[in-house]
Amino acid sequence: MDFMKPETCLDLVNIRHALIRMEDTIVFGLIERSQFFSSPSVYEPNKFHIPEFDGSFLDWGLQQMEKTHSQIRRYEAPDELPFFPSVLLPSLLPPVHYPKVLASYTDEINVNQEILEFYVKEIVPQVSCKAGDQLENLGSVQVCDIDCLQAISRRIHFGKFVAEAKYQADKELYNKLIIDKDIPKIEASITNAAVEETILVRLIEKGKSYGVDPSMKYSQNPQSKVEPEIIAKLYKDYIIPLTKKVEVDYLLRRLEDV
Template identity: 50%
Template structure:
């Protein structure tokens, strides 16, 4: 996605192509995480003692990496939404003047806390066996960070979907936004046929990428539970993406007003 060319960014076909590629990233990240047990202490505040930090081990790694990535201007990109926006330093690289593609203040739409909650409470237990391996706490937590980042980027990309649909149906959506018609906006952005295609495609990817062909006769040949991946999209990713889209649209006219 070339954010220096707004005309290509707002092409719904381009957006869908990016979302399809994100599926691959998410599936592979989940496969990597599924190699380790659940590691409950890594998600508990104080589960692993960290000097001068009041949070979990995964939170600490996530924040420290975001601080480094912010210095190379990762979070100036329109498609990035940090988990710790208040802790980020200024970049050491010169800023990039991106043309406006989202309005008015897209980073106000931030559901990362909810993403982290469902990931820890629902996704990890559905793909990882019970238990804890102290020797692999670092490795599993780094996998967690990659999973969280890829899920966050996918869900917050709903802002681009919402903007594209707004530009295509400006008059209709403007009326719904002014009326604060959340149900109408939700119906306008929903394409049930596309959602079914997404789930079917995701199941095939999880089944294909998540099977070791050399171990087909083994009961442990599956690297990840494909049904769990599909359920994650159906119960969390798609609904939360639509919430992001509706929330974005509700504030779409703020700057114009």
């Protein structure tokens, strides 16, 4: 995909390849996170005294990272969305004038707070090596969490490109469904159970390949760093459903740009 060439961004083959690459990033991120304890102190609001800040240590780290990344144009890219839009700073680099691919309201479709909630409550407990705090590793935990959250966010919000591609492929169908606000039929039109099953199978294979020391691969106890089935379950229960929510929310407003 080349964001300077709109036709490449709405090619479902290109989109599928991009999503597969994102799986690698997410799997590696979860494997990296799995070496640390659950570290509840990182997520507890105001656990640490941070001047002029109200929130968790993770929230603070995310905001600092997004401030910096906004200055190098990260959030000008159509496939990036911040968790804390209000903290962004002007870019230090000249703007990039990306051609319009998505609808004008695209940045308003933002489920990052939902991602943050399920990540902390559901993903962290399942991938951490042990429960509790390791005080010497709280900073490392925060850095790993930020990497995982940004990768998951990009993957979920990429659903907008899927939604736009499907809309462009059959405007007549989607215009009717949008006018009727027929959410069940919109959901059905964007759902491909066979593709979803293929994703889950592929994630298990990636978890087995990436999460095991190659020298232990054929032993009777390969000791995966993260259980591959857990990664697939997280996709099935959270990442795929939230991606569909993004697609539906995007499509329901699509006629605003007509």
